[in-house]
Amino acid sequence: MKIRVTVLPKPSVLDPQGVATADAMKHLGWPGTPRVRVGKMIEIDVPGESPDEHLLHSICRDLLSNPVIEDYSIQRAD
Amino acid sequence: MKFAVLRFPGSNCDQDCLRTLRDNFGASADAVWHKETSVDGYDAIVVPGGFSYGDYLRCGAIARYSPVMGAVTRAAARGVPVLGICNGFQILCEAGLLPGALMRNRGLHFICRTVHLRVTNITSPFTRGTKEGEVVRLPVAHGEGCYFADETTLQKLEDGGQIAFRYCEADGSITPAANPNGSVRNIAGVLNSQGNILGLMPHPERACEERLGSTDGKVVFASLLSAGLASVS
Numbered sequence: 214m215k216i217r218v219t220v221l222p223k224p225s226v227l228d229p230q231g232v233a234t235a236d237a238m239k240h241l242g243w244p245g246t247p248r249v250r251v252g253k254m255i256e257i258d259v260p261g262e263s264p265d266e267h268l269l270h271s272i273c274r275d276l277l278s279n280p281v282i283e284d285y286s287i288q289r290a291d
Numbered sequence: 292m293k294f295a296v297l298r299f300p301g302s303n304c305d306q307d308c309l310r311t312l313r314d315n316f317g318a319s320a321d322a323v324w325h326k327e328t329s330v331d332g333y334d335a336i337v338v339p340g341g342f343s344y345g346d347y348l349r350c351g352a353i354a355r356y357s358p359v360m361g362a363v364t365r366a367a368a369r370g371v372p373v374l375g376i377c378n379g380f381q382i383l384c385e386a387g388l389l390p391g392a393l394m395r396n397r398g399l400h401f402i403c404r405t406v407h408l409r410v411t412n413i414t415s416p417f418t419r420g421t422k423e424g425e426v427v428r429l430p431v432a433h434g435e436g437c438y439f440a441d442e443t444t445l446q447k448l449e450d451g452g453q454i455a456f457r458y459c460e461a462d463g464s465i466t467p468a469a470n471p472n473g474s475v476r477n478i479a480g481v482l483n484s485q486g487n488i489l490g491l492m493p494h495p496e497r498a499c500e501e502r503l504g505s506t507d508g509k510v511v512f513a514s515l516l517s518a519g520l521a522s523v524s
Contacts, residue, residue: 222394225471226439229399276356279349279385281392282439 214259216269217288220278221252252283263289292519294320295333297363297379299354304340304376304496311491311499312329312337316512334519335372336363338379340432340494342488350393350435351381369446372416372515373488376465377433380490387488389483390448391440397473401434404472408479408493409459415482416518417489420510426463427456427507429493431471436492438474438481448481456480456491 222228230251238247255277269287277287296308300302305322320337323330330336354360360382367373367388367422373385383389396402405428410421421427440448448454456479460469470477472492480491495508 218387225441226394227397227437229395229397231381233399269334276352278346279352279392281393281441 214216214263216257216259216264217290217291218257218273218277218285219288220251220283221250221253223282223284224250226282241259292334292516293332294316294318294335294337295323295327295330296320296337296339297359298324298339299341299357299382300323301343301345302339302341302378304378304494307494307496308337308339308376311496311508312512315499315509316516318516320513321493323359325354325359328358328362328363330359330366330371333366333371334406335374335515336366338363338373338375338382339496340377343378343382346378346435347417349381349385350378351383351385352455354378354382355386364388367483367488369483370487372518374417374511374515375488375490376494376496377431377436377492380492381435383488383490386490389481390453391438391443391478391481391491393435394437395435395438396433396437396471401432402436402471403430403432404471405430406479406493407459407461407463407465407469409458410455411457412455412482414452415455415486415514416457417482417511419513419518420514424463426459427510428505429495429498429508430505431493433472433517435494436472436474438478438492440475445476447484448478451484453482453484453486454478454480455482455489456493 498505498508
């Protein structure tokens with residue numbers, strides 16, 4: 214199993230990479246003003262049983278994201 | 292007064308800090324490797340700048356879990372002064388020893404130049420040698436120096452006098468144009484609520500000799516040394 218953790222800047226936080234990317238998209242013909250946020254995706258290979266939920270969330274909260282400025286979400290894939 | 296200057300894989304301002312403490316102030320200063328689990332016997336701790344762990348994940352995100360950081364947290368709780376410069380500021384924020392976070396600069400560029408800063412707390416152990424409204428010139432060199440904290444935190448910082456430095460014009464006025472990186476309320480340096488931890492993006496250790504273009508950084512170390520001497524006597 215793979216666990217994918219997506220980390221994105223909170224909507225309330227200025228994301229200069231998102232703004233710059235949106236500007237480039239407009240330049241390439243994207244209609245209107247796109248709202249873009251740029252974050253990161255962390256893929257964790259999990260052989261065998263899925264990890265303890267509490268541990269997974271604490272690692273997402275304390276290491277993989279900074280809750281002051283970022284939100285995370287977890288996806289599982291085979 | 293004995294200083295510990297932490298050294299992580301990727302620290303690159305540790306030598307500058309050691310040199311300025313030893314050569315410009317005659318202080319005792321040791322480099323302390325991040326694997327150490329004690330900082331007992333040191334009167335002050337400097338967390339220097341650089342790119343600890345290659346800035347992987349986020350600046351300071353991995354360094355904050357280095358063994359030495361547990362010792363720093365315990366020392367800080369006892370009131371030992373802790374000075375975090377640039378990446379050191381980022382590490383202290385990631386560790387939760389200082390409020391807020393440092394984000395990518397508003398303009399996305401790495402900024403390397405000298406800026407003006409207004410000292411907005413003149414009573415901390417790091418700034419007690421300054422005068423009301425004093426403006427200092429210090430170099431900055433960072434890509435992730437945009438300070439962010441939510442409104443509630445900012446209000447606490449303002450009310451508690453925890454904002455130590457703000458980016459300003461040469462005359463001390465705090466304007467959007469003087470803000471190099473988009474930091475909220477022009478914040479360049481913050482203190483914890485007890486006042487014994489300071490984090491700032493500018494580099495005082497790079498401004499302690501005439502030939503470096505400014506000696507304004509000396510006041511930070513001189514304040515710390517005078518505070519240390521006062522507490523010993």
